Amino acid sequence: MVAPSPAHASDKRPYVRGGQTVPTYSYADAIHESVWVQTPDDADEDGVPDRVAVDLVRPRTAPGVKVPVIMDASPYYACCGRGNESELKEYDENGVISKEPLFYDNYFVPRGYAFAGVDLTGTNRSTGCEDVGGPHEVAGAKAAIDWLNGRARGFAADGSPVTAKAWTTGKVGMIGKSWDGSIANGVAATGVKGLETIVPISAISSWYDYMRYNGTLRSTDYPNYLQGVVSDRIAECAAVTESLANDSAEDTADYNAFWAARDYRPSASRVHASVFVVHGVNDLNVATPQFAKWWDELADAGVPRKIWLHQTGHVDPFDLRRAEWVDTLHEWFDRWLQGLHNGVDHEPRATIETAPGVFSQARDWPLPGTRNVTAKLGTGVAAYTDQGLSEAAAVTDPGTPVAGRLAFQYGPLTRPLRISGSPSVRLRVRVDQPTTQLTAKLVDYGTAARVQYNRGEGVQTTGTESCWGESTAADDACYFDVTERVATTDYAVLTRGYQDAAHHVSLRLTTPLQPGRWYSITVPVNAYDAIVPAGHTLGLVLTQSDSATEAPDTGATVEVDLARSTLVLPVSGPATLTPTAAKPRTTSGLTGGVRPERERP
Known part of the structure; x- marks a missing residue:
């Protein structure tokens, strides 16, 4: 007051x-x-x-x-x-x-x-x-x-x-x-x-x-x-x-x-x-x-x-x-x-x-003083073929080669990492199809209590009520109380990004890719704000078709020039991101993906 x-x-x-x-x-x-x-x-x-x-x-x-x-x-x-x-x-x-x-x-x-x-x-x-x-x-x-x-x-x-x-x-x-x-x-x-x-x-x-x-x-x-x-x-x-x-x-x-x-x-x-x-x-x-x-x-x-x-x-x-x-x-x-x-x-x-x-x-958002920190994906060329992986299959066990994905790890972190803003992944790629969906996921690997946003949007209704204003027989002001749904888990997907490769020049028109040619394509990652604790590992997972979209499982193979590709993170405070335990490999094969039910805004 x-x-x-x-x-x-x-x-x-x-x-x-x-x-x-x-x-x-x-x-x-x-x-x-x-x-x-x-x-x-x-x-x-x-x-x-x-x-x-x-x-x-x-x-x-x-x-x-x-x-x-x-x-x-x-x-x-x-x-x-x-x-x-x-x-x-x-x-x-x-x-x-x-x-x-x-x-x-x-x-x-x-x-x-x-x-x-x-x-x-x-x-x-x-x-x-x-x-x-x-x-x-x-x-x-x-x-x-x-x-x-x-x-x-x-x-x-x-x-x-x-x-x-x-x-x-x-x-x-x-x-x-x-x-x-x-x-x-x-x-x-x-x-x-x-x-x-x-x-x-x-x-x-x-x-x-x-x-x-x-x-x-x-x-x-x-x-x-x-x-x-x-x-x-x-x-x-x-x-x-x-x-x-x-x-x-x-x-x-x-x-x-x-x-x-x-x-x-x-x-x-x-x-x-x-x-x-x-x-x-x-x-x-x-x-x-x-x-x-x-x-x-x-x-x-x-x-x-x-x-x-x-x-x-x-x-x-x-x-x-x-x-x-x-x-x-x-x-x-x-x-x-x-x-x-x-x-x-x-x-x-x-x-x-x-x-x-x-x-x-x-004082503001993104946090004042936030700056972009870039991290290389590695060296050499790695490839992955569209598999229509579920999200769980795509992000689990990042140190183990899995067909249809490339997984990179940064950590364990020696100090907390504060992400505040809109990340991106800048890729140098060669694709054997005119287009494919490029998908990126940032993952926090480490045990912690987390909001379970995939279950009931992360909240649950209780049996108690509270009242906010005056009630009448026709219109009461009382509502069931709601609490966050929290559980201890070993990892959590923080945020995701999607880019149709043929729209990398402009969203107003398609520019089909020429097989055999290298392209620089940025995958924008959804804005986020989080603290990744010290001792945890930050993961980056690259896939193609995904259950969040209607992108077809093209079977495309994407080659990534790791040395010319970077993860860009908006970071507040000190940060050092060194790739560790990344084991990408060329993969092949094709499986079906699961499509989402449509939501209402």
């Missing part, structure tokens, strides 16, 4: 005391309202502008008292639910919202905020067409902000006009996990006035990078699959559905105009909202380049920002550090939506989990 400034002391808002918002209004007496906001689009081509459903819960304030809005725009309110307990929206007999998922309304409405749950275009009670991260989705969520600021038209269920000017300041903070947070990124990239902050949790900043790993197809028919999961308006949206199938360049995995329309990073300079990024460094659904590249673009644009990184997977911090998260989020919204100078924006910018349950703060 900070001492209240003179401005705080004279604040006339009844819900502000001592420099912070406090419970003032009865949640049981809150106003529930459902509004349909007109968008600028007609995605379903029915001759009528699309409308997005905006379900509001707001405090019953006195005349003249206005409040800002916390908004979660989501495609999941009817199909799949939100939060660890998969809560859905519920409505009363008149079709007005009676229960919003998650705790935001229960906790913040008594403190002088309104909450808006927005159905993305083409989902639940919104019209239009779901275009999977595209312009229609973004325009629909943006229209809700425009309506709150008097720039768009809103209607009640009976068609009568509805405005918000009597009760809101027009200041909006968007929050959400996964797809919800992705749309928050997209709306912020429009520069819309009134959006003061966003809190993207495990969110996408480039849908190409979500569905294509550097020119490698992650899964077939992914855009249409996601559309079908969240929307029941496929029949009304033939043109959009056809575009998702035909314009996404599945046959080549090229980056094109379709993907550029779903890439928010080039518009980071238009972001006027502050940004509070939260992401798991072991998130295998929305991989870490999604936050890391966005974070770098925001930094270059001078956007006020904060970041939390944790060691679990695709997890909301409410299910990781619940008390600390609610307190910090409360301070963040008070600062950017209420204008209360509580110091949260002057705290260390980064909070990072360095071991199970151990969090530390840093």
